[in-house]
Amino acid sequence: MQLKANNPEEYISQIPDERIPYFEKLRKTILENIPKGFEEQMNYGMISYVVPKSIYPAGYHCNTELRLPFANIASQKNFIALYHMGIYANPTLLDWFIAEYPKHCKRKLDMGKSCIRFKKAEEIPFALIGELMQKMTVTEWVELYEKNTKK
Template sequence: MTAGPAGAALLDELCAPLTPERAGALRTVYRLVRDAMPEGYEEAVSGRMICWSVPLARFPKTYNKQPLMFAALAATKGHNALHLPLLYMSPAHDAVFRKAYADAGQKLDMGKGCVRFTRAEALNEAAIAQAIAAMPVEQFLATYEAARAGASSAA
């Protein structure tokens, strides 16, 4: 996936007020996500987040008429955040992700689908890359539709 100019510009803006450690962590995760991203997702800016989404031309029936977000990266007042909605849509993917952290002996600071971090060393880069790379657009759409239908997805 090529760098989106809007995403790269926002990354610079997000990093500007951060400590060097937080800015470096944000840049590391941006590169990690971009490098692992399967074909078919588009990088764009949504508010103060860099998002990778399914284009509306491919999947127009979203609940909010916006492209379906697969991943997003943001900087908040107290931490950086990597949003991975797949993890709350799919208990199976969530379990694999959490297990990778546990197996590595790393502490996971995460809400339902938002990994919080301030340092790159706190992240399990392999688990993040695997969660992203293992989800082609068609599989993500099937998981999304199953979650919207109330079904538990093992996809």
Template structure:
């Protein structure tokens, strides 16, 4: 399931095989427990997305809500997309360090963490990372990165 046509998160999750659904639902639960106020969950780009609503910040390059993070079931792996890590070398270094300290193998693209099971992830650190940026702080980070 690379790109989904699901309109709701529930429909997206229901379409997954049980093991993948359970793992993605567990990461979703972690995200929802730690997600700062104002960010909204919605289907975006065929994935479960979390972003800044346009009513709060409309000056995005594509006219879509500013993406904070996303979850997806790709063809060969599950993915947690962390835009805040992609835009911030300090956060990326901290993420790499958290994986090393937890003894976990980091499988990462520009902004995505690829995983098969929950055991592949340092969940405590990821919860802290999700909680680490208020909407205002994230907008400042986005605007700084956009000026580069």
């Protein structure tokens, strides 16, 4: 479910009313915990956290016009999603997240490669998401990205 929005506030105004408080809290959690250097913007119809071109001029290899993506949040049809590229690219970080998740949430982890799905917005483990966002700096993300894409 891609929403047409020019900024995060416009995006949030279009999601179902019952999700807004949780979605706003998720966004706030990310903004308060993401390391300096990442920027918030709209990308692929989602709220995105990216490496700016001033730090990584090469951009995203799939479309070099775009800034290097790191994380995204979206309100999908049946869930709120957090897409975290660091989890996808770093098996140690993924293992940490999988081990920590049950300590923060009773519900079984519903996850794809980089997509964490929250079907019950009231059960989003905000403290864990905050910790996750702190686990990788811009420099670490760029190094990992280059290592994984320039094989």
